[in-house]
Amino acid sequence: MPDSGHFEERPRKESVDIFVKYLKSNPVVEDVIVESECRLIVRRKSKADLRVYLTNTYVLGDADVHEIFSEDPNIDAIVTMSQWNGYSESAKLNCKGRGVGLFKFGEFLGAVYYEGEKFLDYSPPSDEEREARRGRRWR
Amino acid sequence: MKNAKRVVDAAGGRLFVFGSVLTEEKPRHVDLLLVYDSSRITAGEACVARSALRTALRKFSVPMDICLLSAREVESSKFIEEESCKPVW
Numbered sequence: 755m756p757d758s759g760h761f762e763e764r765p766r767k768e769s770v771d772i773f774v775k776y777l778k779s780n781p782v783v784e785d786v787i788v789e790s791e792c793r794l795i796v797r798r799k800s801k802a803d804l805r806v807y808l809t810n811t812y813v814l815g816d817a818d819v820h821e822i823f824s825e826d827p828n829i830d831a832i833v834t835m836s837q838w839n840g841y842s843e844s845a846k847l848n849c850k851g852r853g854v855g856l857f858k859f860g861e862f863l864g865a866v867y868y869e870g871e872k873f874l875d876y877s878p879p880s881d882e883e884r885e886a887r888r889g890r891r892w893r
Numbered sequence: 894m895k896n897a898k899r900v901v902d903a904a905g906g907r908l909f910v911f912g913s914v915l916t917e918e919k920p921r922h923v924d925l926l927l928v929y930d931s932s933r934i935t936a937g938e939a940c941v942a943r944s945a946l947r948t949a950l951r952k953f954s955v956p957m958d959i960c961l962l963s964a965r966e967v968e969s970s971k972f973i974e975e976e977s978c979k980p981v982w
Contacts, residue, residue, distance in 0.1 A: 763958070812924065813972060815962040817943070820936035842966040 764791050765810040765835040773808070773835065773859060782867050793826070801869055804830045806862070814841040814856070819848050831855040833862045850874045897949040901982050904942040905930030907964075909978035914955075922956040926978055931963035939963070 765773075774786045777796060787795040796804040807829045811818050814834050822832055831854060834841060841856055849856040855874050857865055865876035901908045904927065912924030927946060929939040943961050950957050967973060 811960070812958060813926075813960050813962065815960070815966050816931070817929070817936040817939040817961045817963070821940045824937070842962060842970055844963070844966050844969065 763810050765808045767791065769810070769835045769859075770794075770808060773833070776863055777866065780863065780866060796866060798866065802830075804866070806831045806833055808833050808835055810835050810839065811841075812836075812839055814839070815845050816842065816848050819845050819856070823852070829854060831857060831862065831865070833857050833859060835859050894949075897946055898982055900942055900945045900949055901927065903934075904939060905933035906942070908946075908981040909973065910981055911976040911978040915977065915979060920955065922958055923953075924958050924960070925981070926960045926962065926972070926976075928962055928964055928967050931965055936963075 770788070770791065774788060774794070777783050777786045777794075782798050782801065783796060784799050785797040787797070789795060792808045794806045794808065796806060798804065805826075805828060807822055807826055809818070809822065809832060811834050814832070819832070822829070832849060834857075837859060839858060841858075846856045853874070855862070855865055855876070857876070861876060861878055864878050865873050868876055897908075906927055906929045909926040909928070910923065911926060912920070914920040914923045925946075927939075927943055929942060931939075934942065939961055943959050947957060947959060962970075962972065972978070
């Protein structure tokens with residue numbers, strides 16, 4: 755049984771609503787099923803479904819990962835919801851070792867296009883990379 | 894406060910405060926960072942320690958957000974510097 759304190763770090767309903775709205779507008783997403791205030795199933799076109807755990811932890815560490823897996827060992831991804839939130843490098847690696855992606859809100863929206871290692875390792879392009887891509891397109 | 898201190902000590906830990914409580918007169922919540930010694934307690938035990946700390950601090954009317962990181966995670970990040978964390982214990 756997880757630490758009861760964890761339940762105080764549930765994501766806000768309005769954040770979940772926005773997240774679901776963004777996901778549903780993604781061309782690779784067929785549907786999003788909200789199972790509970792912190793659990794979603796993302797159904798993807800021609801790709802495996804993703805069982806996603808949502809949290810609102812300011813900085814998610816190894817102990818939080820342990821707690822989430824104690825609560826739900828069958829997840830494919832953990833997403834920490836607020837734009838201010840983050841996670842430790844160790845927590846990211848810990849999740850990856852279990853085949854689970856650990857993402858911030860915006861990162862997951864990009865990761866959802868991928869599977870396997872590419873999904874687990876996804877990080878959005880930096881501002882410089884975006885600029886470079888834009889430049890290439892305009893040339 | 895004695896109980897809270899006992900919990901932090903048992904985790905081989907340190908407690909820091911950060912965020913709006915350091916800058917605002919009437920913060921809506923208090924951000925705390927509990928750093929535990931992962932060579933002394935497991936991640937599961939650290940979660941139990943956080944829960945106990947939350948209980949020990951419940952008498953304060955302001956909601957508390959308690960982040961939980963191992964000393965190793967703290968050392969490999971700049972969290973304490975970037976968040977200007979102030980030590981409590």
